[in-house]
Amino acid sequence: MTQHTSPVEWYVGSYMLRFFELEDSAKDDPEKRFLSWENTVLVRADSKSEAYEKVEKIGRDHDYPYKGGPEGVDVKWEFIGVTQVLAIYEEIGGGGEILWSESTRKLKNLKSNILSKSQCLEG
Secondary structure: OOOOOOOOOEEEEEEEEEEEEOOOOOOOOOOOOOOEEEEEEEEEEOOOOHHHHHHHHHHHOOOOOEEEEOOEEEEEEEEEEEEEEEEEOOOOOOOOOOOOOOOOOOHHHHHHHOOOOHHHHHH
């Protein structure tokens, strides 16, 4: 087993989508701000490479134009790409660790990221 292979054959992956109106003349402007979603999904795969391909397919499956809003404007959620694929090292189940991150931060900054239960329930 390598650090990139899940012993339980599960991976968590994220992909990025952006939303725009098809007739927007600035839709290809690299400086323009767009509504975007980063979606995170679970995939079962034999390797990280296969997991990447599955996450990419899920993202591409959400990339198509449609009529949006009451006026039926031509819009699209466009697949931008895969943002991460991480191996899961424990069986999927209650309390199993599926994500982690590592950083070095000041204590005051660590504490500033903590949410109370009520804050979590609001969002």
